[in-house]
Amino acid sequence: MAPSISSCAVCGVEANLKCGGCKNVVYCGKDHQKVHWRKGHKAMCKCVELKVDEVMGRYLSATRDIKQGEVIFREKPLAIGPKVSCMPMCLGCNVFLTLKPKEKNYYKCSQCNWPLCGPSCEKSPLHTEECSLMASRKFKAQINATPAEEGKKEAAYCAIVPLRCCLLKESDPEGFQRLCELQSHLEKRIETPLYRVLKANLITFIKTILRLDFDEFTIMRITAILDTNCFEIRHQHKNIKVRALYPQASMIAHSCVPNTTHVFSEDFEFVLIATVDIAKGSPIFVTYGQTLQGTLQRREHLRQVKFFECFCERCADPTELSTFAGSFNCTRCNNGKMIPTNPFEDTAPWRCSACESEISAKQVINGNRAIMTEISELDQHSPKEFEAFLLKYRDILHGTNTHMLQVKYALSQLYGNIPGFQLQQLSEAAIIRKIDICRELLEVGKLLEPGLSFFRGYLLMDLQSVLAIQAKRDFDNKTANREETLRLLTEAMDLLQEAVKILSPDPALKEFIDTKVQEMTTLMQL
Numbered sequence: 029m030a031p032s033i034s035s036c037a038v039c040g041v042e043a044n045l046k047c048g049g050c051k052n053v054v055y056c057g058k059d060h061q062k063v064h065w066r067k068g069h070k071a072m073c074k075c076v077e078l079k080v081d082e083v084m085g086r087y088l089s090a091t092r093d094i095k096q097g098e099v100i101f102r103e104k105p106l107a108i109g110p111k112v113s114c115m116p117m118c119l120g121c122n123v124f125l126t127l128k129p130k131e132k133n134y135y136k137c138s139q140c141n142w143p144l145c146g147p148s149c150e151k152s153p154l155h156t157e158e159c160s161l162m163a164s165r166k167f168k169a170q171i172n173a174t175p176a177e178e179g180k181k182e183a184a185y186c187a188i189v190p191l192r193c194c195l196l197k198e199s200d201p202e203g204f205q206r207l208c209e210l211q212s213h214l215e216k217r218i219e220t221p222l223y224r225v226l227k228a229n230l231i232t233f234i235k236t237i238l239r240l241d242f243d244e245f246t247i248m249r250i251t252a253i254l255d256t257n258c259f260e261i262r263h264q265h266k267n268i269k270v271r272a273l274y275p276q277a278s279m280i281a282h283s284c285v286p287n288t289t290h291v292f293s294e295d296f297e298f299v300l301i302a303t304v305d306i307a308k309g310s311p312i313f314v315t316y317g318q319t320l321q322g323t324l325q326r327r328e329h330l331r332q333v334k335f336f337e338c339f340c341e342r343c344a345d346p347t348e349l350s351t352f353a354g355s356f357n358c359t360r361c362n363n364g365k366m367i368p369t370n371p372f373e374d375t376a377p378w379r380c381s382a383c384e385s386e387i388s389a390k391q392v393i394n395g396n397r398a399i400m401t402e403i404s405e406l407d408q409h410s411p412k413e414f415e416a417f418l419l420k421y422r423d424i425l426h427g428t429n430t431h432m433l434q435v436k437y438a439l440s441q442l443y444g445n446i447p448g449f450q451l452q453q454l455s456e457a458a459i460i461r462k463i464d465i466c467r468e469l470l471e472v473g474k475l476l477e478p479g480l481s482f483f484r485g486y487l488l489m490d491l492q493s494v495l496a497i498q499a500k501r502d503f504d505n506k507t508a509n510r511e512e513t514l515r516l517l518t519e520a521m522d523l524l525q526e527a528v529k530i531l532s533p534d535p536a537l538k539e540f541i542d543t544k545v546q547e548m549t550t551l552m553q554l
């Protein structure tokens with residue numbers, strides 16, 4: 029069953045009394061909380077503990093066996109707000125602002141002049157404290173709508189979350205203390221051009237304009253803590269994209285083969301869910317990277333943004349768990365695959381698995397770079413261009429090479445979703461193509477993001493949609509009889525059920541899921 033985040037653990041009715049220990053289960057009342065405790069929750073409460081490792085630093089570990097699909101913990105954000113650079117958004121409710129017809133500018137807060145979505149957000153608990161401070165210092169924000177530059181990002185927003193963190197020192201000293209204990213990597217970040225700019229803006233705003241009693245080092249450390257630990261939240265259905273800090277979730281270590289996924293509730297609670305069974309004593313992992321990238325790119329990304337070297341099981345394996353995602357075909361023997369002689373060493377040569385011929389790491393890195401540029405220059409709305417890329421490179425790049433996988437993933441999104449290629453408009457060939465691509469990617473997903481991962485969830489949803497369309501078409505065209513059609517629809521239904529199980533904990537996907545279920549219900553009525 030899909031993990032529910034709002035029904036009583038005993039009777040299943042909608043509930044909101046949370047277990048104060050693990051915050052993982054809710055009850056309709058104290059009586060059912062007691063019943064559940066006696067029935068075994070006592071042993072299940074809090075399934076993670078903090079540990080320290082020489083390489084990973086602090087991390088969370090399972091205190092007992094955790095079952096696939098279990099909610100491991102929930103946590104409210106300690107701080108939330110705009111990303112470093114973002115489009116104008118309401119500081120009261122986080123929604124991106126848009127102009128209504130005939131409006132020339134956004135509604136502005138009567139006290140501090142920051143854009144808000146309306147008068148009610150002036151009183152939002154998220155905004156009142158910072159607003160009073162800014163008003164008391166006579167600070168007036170200067171952000172105006174620029175219809176000619178729609179989507180323009182405003183750098184001024186970079187100061188809001190650091191400011192909210194500074195204000196915690198008074199309003200929530202315990203929370204502020206927890207924040208200060210998080211990792212920052214400030215010593216490395218401070219040298220970067222971004223930090224030079226941030227430093228100039230933030231110090232002026234917080235120390236000089238708002239006259240808060242914080243030294244430069246603390247302000248920059250808070251900024252670096254945010255960059256190291258914040259999660260990005262996208263609630264597309266509400267036009268929201270923010271960053272938020274969760275002290276406990278900040279302790280989760282990275283692996284390129286994660287054993288959890290996470291969603292954010294409507295009110296931005298972090299919900300961590302086990303994607304596979306996790307044995308007692310195992311670390312809890314999320315992924316900070318992108319699954320379809322090869323080891324070279326993933327490790328480089330982690331080095332750049334999180335300042336560590338990844339030694340996970342996938343990075344350690346030259347075959348990347350038998351996917352050979354970072355590898356490419358040997359053009360000398362046309363038989364083997366080129367794999368790194370040492371995946372932890374970026375300068376180590378690459379060798380063919382069959383003929384043992386070698387090439388330098390530099391050649392591999394340059395080759396990857398050229399191909400990535402080529403992909404970025406493809407028309408992102410043209411299945412034809414993506415297909416042409418796959419054809420062009422089919423001799424050099426095998427089917428599960430990172431570049432091929434990324435292009436196939438893009439194609440799986442284009443077929444069925446863009447004008448001219450909506451599901452109902454797809455040709456017979458495009459339908460078969462989409463089915464094949466989804467199946468191929470799901471095979472890779474099984475190895476790299478197994479279990480209830482969102483990577484698999486979206487692909488399952490895509491595959492069921494296109495299978496259902498094919499079944500319906502074949503039936504209508506009389507190329508399949510009722511029995512054959514029902515067999516295909518049943519397969520689609522099974523995939524849909526698995527997709528719903530994976531995706532339904534995310535409230536942002538509710539409408540999407542409801543639509544898919546509705547589509548399938550209609551199709552099943554042959």
Ligand SMILES: C[S@@+](CC[C@H](N)C(=O)[O-])C[C@H]1O[C@@H](n2cnc3c(N)ncnc32)[C@H](O)[C@@H]1O
Binds near residue numbers: 083210280340
């Ligand atoms: C969000 S914090 C995680 C908590 C952190 N370990 C601590 O002690 O505060 C992210 C940082 O943890 C470290 N880290 C996380 N996963 C790691 C891993 N698999 N190997 C090495 N370091 C890791 C890196 O320094 C990374 O920048």
